[in-house]
Amino acid sequence: MTASNEYRFQVNLSGMIQILSNHLYSSPKVFLRELMQNATDAITARTEAEPGYQGEVRVELTGTGEQLTMMVEDNGIGLTEADIHEFLAMIGQSSKRGQQALLDGETSFIGRFGIGLLSCFMVSHEIVMLTQSAKGGPSMEWRGKPDGTYTIRQLDTQLSPGTKVYLRCTPDAAHYFEPDYVKEALFYYGALLPYPVTLYHDGAQHVVNSETPIWLMDPALARSRRAEVLAFGERLLGEQFQDFIPLTTASGRTGGIAFVLPHAVNLNAKRSHRVYLKRMLISEKAENILPEWAFFVKCLIWTDELQPTASREHFYENEKLEEVRSELGDALRKGLADMAESQTERLQKLIRLHALSMKALAVQDQAFYAMIHRWLPFESTRGHRELGELIDEGETLYFTSSVDEYRQIHHVASAQSMLVINGGYIYDSELMATLPMTVHNVHTERLQPDQVSMSFTDVPPAERNQYYDALRLADSALQRFRCRAEVKGFKPSDLPVLFTLSQESSTLRALEKASEESTELFSSVLGSLSSSMSSAGYSTLYLNVSNPIIQRVLTSPDDQMTPIAIEMLYVNALMMGHYAMSKQELEVLNQGIIRFINWGLRANTDRKGDA
Amino acid sequence: MKTEMDFEELMDEAYGLPNGPAKLGMLEEAARVADVNGMEEEAYEARSEIVETATFCGYPMKALIAFSWQLGKFDQQPEEYDEETLMWSYKWILGKMPDFPEISREKILELLEDFGRRFKSYGYSERSYWYYRFRIFMDFGELEEAGRSYDRFRTMDRDFMSDCEACEQDEIMRYFLLKGDDEKVLEVAQPILKGRMSCAEIPHLTLSEILMPLYRLGRTAEADKHQTKGYRLIKGQNDFVQSFAEQMDYLTRTNPAKGIDVLEETLVFAADHEDPYAKMLFYARAASLLRRWVEESPEYRLRLPASFPYEGDPGDLLKLADYFAEHAQTAAAKFDQRNGNHHVSSLIE
Numbered sequence A: 001m002t003a004s005n006e007y008r009f010q011v012n013l014s015g016m017i018q019i020l021s022n023h024l025y026s027s028p029k030v031f032l033r034e035l036m037q038n039a040t041d042a043i044t045a046r047t048e049a050e051p052g053y054q055g056e057v058r059v060e061l062t063g064t065g066e067q068l069t070m071m072v073e074d075n076g077i078g079l080t081e082a083d084i085h086e087f088l089a090m091i092g093q094s095s096k097r098g099q100q101a102l103l104d105g106e107t108s109f110i111g112r113f114g115i116g117l118l119s120c121f122m123v124s125h126e127i128v129m130l131t132q133s134a135k136g137g138p139s140m141e142w143r144g145k146p147d148g149t150y151t152i153r154q155l156d157t158q159l160s161p162g163t164k165v166y167l168r169c170t171p172d173a174a175h176y177f178e179p180d181y182v183k184e185a186l187f188y189y190g191a192l193l194p195y196p197v198t199l200y201h202d203g204a205q206h207v208v209n210s211e212t213p214i215w216l217m218d219p220a221l222a223r224s225r226r227a228e229v230l231a232f233g234e235r236l237l238g239e240q241f242q243d244f245i246p247l248t249t250a251s252g253r254t255g256g257i258a259f260v261l262p263h264a265v266n267l268n269a270k271r272s273h274r275v276y277l278k279r280m281l282i283s284e285k286a287e288n289i290l291p292e293w294a295f296f297v298k299c300l301i302w303t304d305e306l307q308p309t310a311s312r313e314h315f316y317e318n319e320k321l322e323e324v325r326s327e328l329g330d331a332l333r334k335g336l337a338d339m340a341e342s343q344t345e346r347l348q349k350l351i352r353l354h355a356l357s358m359k360a361l362a363v364q365d366q367a368f369y370a371m372i373h374r375w376l377p378f379e380s381t382r383g384h385r386e387l388g389e390l391i392d393e394g395e396t397l398y399f400t401s402s403v404d405e406y407r408q409i410h411h412v413a414s415a416q417s418m419l420v421i422n423g424g425y426i427y428d429s430e431l432m433a434t435l436p437m438t439v440h441n442v443h444t445e446r447l448q449p450d451q452v453s454m455s456f457t458d459v460p461p462a463e464r465n466q467y468y469d470a471l472r473l474a475d476s477a478l479q480r481f482r483c484r485a486e487v488k489g490f491k492p493s494d495l496p497v498l499f500t501l502s503q504e505s506s507t508l509r510a511l512e513k514a515s516e517e518s519t520e521l522f523s524s525v526l527g528s529l530s531s532s533m534s535s536a537g538y539s540t541l542y543l544n545v546s547n548p549i550i551q552r553v554l555t556s557p558d559d560q561m562t563p564i565a566i567e568m569l570y571v572n573a574l575m576m577g578h579y580a581m582s583k584q585e586l587e588v589l590n591q592g593i594i595r596f597i598n599w600g601l602r603a604n605t606d607r608k609g610d611a
Numbered sequence B: 001m002k003t004e005m006d007f008e009e010l011m012d013e014a015y016g017l018p019n020g021p022a023k024l025g026m027l028e029e030a031a032r033v034a035d036v037n038g039m040e041e042e043a044y045e046a047r048s049e050i051v052e053t054a055t056f057c058g059y060p061m062k063a064l065i066a067f068s069w070q071l072g073k074f075d076q077q078p079e080e081y082d083e084e085t086l087m088w089s090y091k092w093i094l095g096k097m098p099d100f101p102e103i104s105r106e107k108i109l110e111l112l113e114d115f116g117r118r119f120k121s122y123g124y125s126e127r128s129y130w131y132y133r134f135r136i137f138m139d140f141g142e143l144e145e146a147g148r149s150y151d152r153f154r155t156m157d158r159d160f161m162s163d164c165e166a167c168e169q170d171e172i173m174r175y176f177l178l179k180g181d182d183e184k185v186l187e188v189a190q191p192i193l194k195g196r197m198s199c200a201e202i203p204h205l206t207l208s209e210i211l212m213p214l215y216r217l218g219r220t221a222e223a224d225k226h227q228t229k230g231y232r233l234i235k236g237q238n239d240f241v242q243s244f245a246e247q248m249d250y251l252t253r254t255n256p257a258k259g260i261d262v263l264e265e266t267l268v269f270a271a272d273h274e275d276p277y278a279k280m281l282f283y284a285r286a287a288s289l290l291r292r293w294v295e296e297s298p299e300y301r302l303r304l305p306a307s308f309p310y311e312g313d314p315g316d317l318l319k320l321a322d323y324f325a326e327h328a329q330t331a332a333a334k335f336d337q338r339n340g341n342h343h344v345s346s347l348i349e
Helices: A013-024 A030-049 A081-088 A097-104 A114-122 A169-175 A179-190 A219-237 A319-342 A344-353 A355-364 A366-375 A386-394 A401-415 A428-438 A449-455 A460-467 A468-481 A503-517 A520-531 A549-557 A561-576 A582-611 B009-013 B021-036 B039-055 B059-075 B083-099 B106-119 B126-138 B144-153 B163-176 B182-192 B206-208 B211-216 B222-232 B238-254 B255-273 B276-294 B317-338 B342-345
Strands: A059-062 A069-074 A125-134 A140-144 A148-156 A162-169 A197-201 A204-207 A244-248 A254-259 A273-277 A279-288 A299-302 A375-379 A383-386 A396-399 A444-446 A483-488 A499-502 A539-544
Touching: A030 A059, A030 A069, A030 A114, A030 A162, A030 A179, A030 A279, A059 A179, A069 A375, A069 A549, A081 A140, A081 A148, A081 A179, A097 B342, A114 A162, A125 A428, A125 B317, A140 A375, A162 A169, A162 B106, A169 A179, A179 A197, A179 A483, A197 A428, A219 A254, A219 A299, A244 A299, A254 A319, A299 B126, A299 B163, A319 A366, A344 A355, A344 A366, A355 A366, A355 A428, A366 A386, A366 A428, A375 A386, A383 A386, A383 A503, A383 B009, A386 B039, A396 A428, A401 A499, A428 A444, A428 B021, A428 B255, A468 A483, A468 A539, A468 A549, A468 A561, A468 A582, A499 A561, A499 B317, A503 A520, A503 B059, A520 B059, A520 B106, A520 B342, A539 A549, A549 A561, A561 A582, B009 B021, B021 B039, B021 B059, B039 B059, B059 B083, B083 B106, B083 B126, B083 B276, B106 B126, B126 B163, B144 B163, B163 B206, B182 B211, B206 B211, B206 B238, B211 B222, B211 B238, B222 B238, B238 B276, B255 B276, B276 B342, B317 B342
Parallel strands: A059 A197, A273 A299, A396 A444, A483 A539
Antiparallel strands: A059 A069, A069 A162, A125 A140, A125 A162, A140 A148, A197 A204, A244 A254, A254 A299, A273 A279, A375 A383, A499 A539
């Protein structure tokens, strides 16, 4: 066996830079964020060495056209020549340290110098950096080009400690160098920074983050500064909010403000929380920092305990993040709980706007449901009401599991004065089903359409006997539709029949319909399934004895007329209930109409003949 | 009162919802509206969505019904519809078939051949056919035949119609689980546990499946960690009834109080589940858990969901356990009859 030789990958540096700058970052505009991060890291490092040190960042725009240049300067720790080699050349090297820093480990720095700087190649063909380390040594100049080559030289003059980066903009990127844009972007990224960020342009200077709110470090203070917090939220997030909930974690290393969105949101909408890491904006669309259900808020979060991904636009999904996420979720939940306790009007307002979100959360979380249930809105036979009002009626709360079922029975049910809730809307039937487990002394019951019949008046046996022949004719006419007829009295009396079907017969209808359309093989598979359920799969057509037409059909059965009339009432009931009809049922409908027209015409001619 | 929405509104609303019964209800309503109005393409579109949603939230029968309709339409006018999406759905449908004991062994194999023939005709890799054959024979409890399919499918090229690597790995793991080789199960699970393979359902499923093997190997500290993480991933989702069963199986032995929490939180999903196999496992594990729990806390009254069709006293845990056990045994007997062996009932003994 020969000794193993070590080889090194030949990396094409300009290709790497291309990839990093064009694919790692979401947009060229992040170069400014990267520079600010480098500056923040440099200042952090210097503050660690010299407690109480006051950092600052200066940004200067000079020149016009092809000479338009941006300079970003910090008074942080600065770099020695050795640092430059280590950090800036990291991509080209495969030094252990470089890999380590690139891939993992919690460091006290947001950016990783070299890499962040590469993003500048998206807006500039050359990066010039002048730096002086606070540890001493000569001042250094570094010039880098997008092809991966760079030069380093010692300067003759001695600069004060810190780093300046000069970028000359490419024609494509000119808009990123406009003073107004830069001012906005600096605020956007650096609004929470604990030291001044100043923009110099045209002889004027402007501190972009002059007013750092005091509630930043202690979100609980935000409660007493409502107007200020709302104004800050509007400036930073661009929306006019009316309410917010302060957030903190147990460690106090993550905090924030959850602004309640002033409009309803789609449950699948992208969450876009804005997150500051060590008070420097890291992400404007952090999706994974709050629990899934927190879609009714837009948050400002600041943290110093999470690990950003390589693009520094998201966080690594690790246990720490999971912990932070669940603590932030708890804080949000607690905010809502407090409202439920002492500011019900505020909560009511919030629920009215975000009912769907609240319901989604309530489905997942019983304790939360118990807390807010009174204010959740439902549609019922007593109108659109809040659940609390419905519960106060003290009756059994019946609910359907679909809009369809509700539509079938709500007229009948309200005529019987049953309290029925339409459970067909999103989450409603689940909430109804779990309500008794959540709230004491409330009884809910899933109402199958065929159960409405419970409240029908029974027809006395003697009278029923009278309808015997008619019912037999009806049953045999309906048998091929797996339906049976029953005679009952119910309100409203102008409703001749009511068609109801259980969940099972509903599945059967769907099975049969699919079977009609499918391939032979699948039809026979569906057949095996339906044969196991057919006994329970009968639907019911209730004939209303209080209805005059039905009375006539029932009292004078006619071997020819009655079956056809019943069939027609059946398909009519299907149409009224908006059921999709099978081929067989459609045929009944078509033939029936033609038959009745025919009979009508014949009766007419016969009468004329009589005259 | 708004009770009638048009097709587009319904679909929009459905697309805006997370997977679950609520979304499914919207889609079914959309399909109904399309049917009533004779809108065939729309009806097909709605059913595509139904198949996907129903498959992943505990309604395999609804998925099958919608798919059958689609396949019929597709065969009548193959040029009208996209074959790739439909064939992808076919895999879900096929994978769920053995969970219905009413469908005979012979029919399932016929479906497998139909599936294989269609995949071949489109020039897809045969890997999917052999992989599903592997799964189906595992479901039948015919491990030798499953093993032969396993050897075949592993050597075949994957293509864009193959199941993802994480899902395949999880099925391979199940194979060794059925063979009773716990050490091998954990070896196969490694890439998933290390996070090198994952997808929308993995490691969710895996983390519950490895609990009993770890328990049998005496590695409960590890198992506890996976249990906590696994449950967090699947909590509140009705697609994971079988995983809830696996969680209870483990917790019955190690922490029945926590098991009872799982039971109370998930029973509502199991009771409404359309997959008889997952439901059977859940009921079987619930029965054992309750019997174990009686020893610890005989006075306990189990909280049952309102829709749960049990008339007896929820405080009589042994009776309730019998109720669950009976349901599970009846279902297992049906599977055994279909499979012609005692494979399924042996799983719940």
